[in-house]
Amino acid sequence: NDADFKNSRNLLKCAFDHGITHFDLANNYGPPPGSAEKNFGKILKKDFSSYRDELIISTKAGYGMWPGPYGDLGSKKFLVASLDQSLQRMGLAYVDVFYHHRPDYDTPLEETMGTLDLIVRQGKALYVGISNYPPEAAEKAFKILKDLGTPCVIHQPNYNLFNRWVEDGLLELLGKSKVGAICFSPLAQGMLTDKYL
Numbered sequence: 001n002d003a004d005f006k007n008s009r010n011l012l013k014c015a016f017d018h019g020i021t022h023f024d025l026a027n028n029y030g031p032p033p034g035s036a037e038k039n040f041g042k043i044l045k046k047d048f049s050s051y052r053d054e055l056i057i058s059t060k061a062g063y064g065m066w067p068g069p070y071g072d073l074g075s076k077k078f079l080v081a082s083l084d085q086s087l088q089r090m091g092l093a094y095v096d097v098f099y100h101h102r103p104d105y106d107t108p109l110e111e112t113m114g115t116l117d118l119i120v121r122q123g124k125a126l127y128v129g130i131s132n133y134p135p136e137a138a139e140k141a142f143k144i145l146k147d148l149g150t151p152c153v154i155h156q157p158n159y160n161l162f163n164r165w166v167e168d169g170l171l172e173l174l175g176k177s178k179v180g181a182i183c184f185s186p187l188a189q190g191m192l193t194d195k196y197l
Helices: 002-017 035-054 076-090 109-121 135-148 170-177
Strands: 022-024 056-061 095-100 125-131 152-156
Touching (some): 002 035, 076 095, 095 109, 109 125, 109 135, 135 152, 135 170
Parallel strands (some): 022 056, 125 152
């Protein structure tokens, strides 16, 4: 609705005015899925288009977007279609970082990582990352991407005082592999704020 859009616009403008230049989205953020990217695209066009070269815009794909066998997870067909739709919703030619949002154990990892490599080579993303991958799968993904010539630059895991799974091998792997981390839910979706503490 208009009030939500106005609040979102004011929040993004305030963030930018205070030095925040990285905006992280995903194809399924909403509700409904895709609406966060669509609203961001409207705000980007109206308020930030002249600052595009200063912005880091990332998006992700891997969660369900449409019914059928190719509307979810990590197949080449899904990832390419999802990113194309994300770019259209945001009015962009490329994103700075494109993440595979979660592991897909039904699709060969080589296909998923090969698609991330393809997306960079097509100019639709400058860099690629992964999200929610456990250490063993992340290590395999890093190797495949490195061998393809498109290194994984970032991993986005859930990490906070309640959810510390990354300390069980992932942080060590990231350091060894020279892959950055941008953690999500550091305040446990608000549970670690003064509202609840």
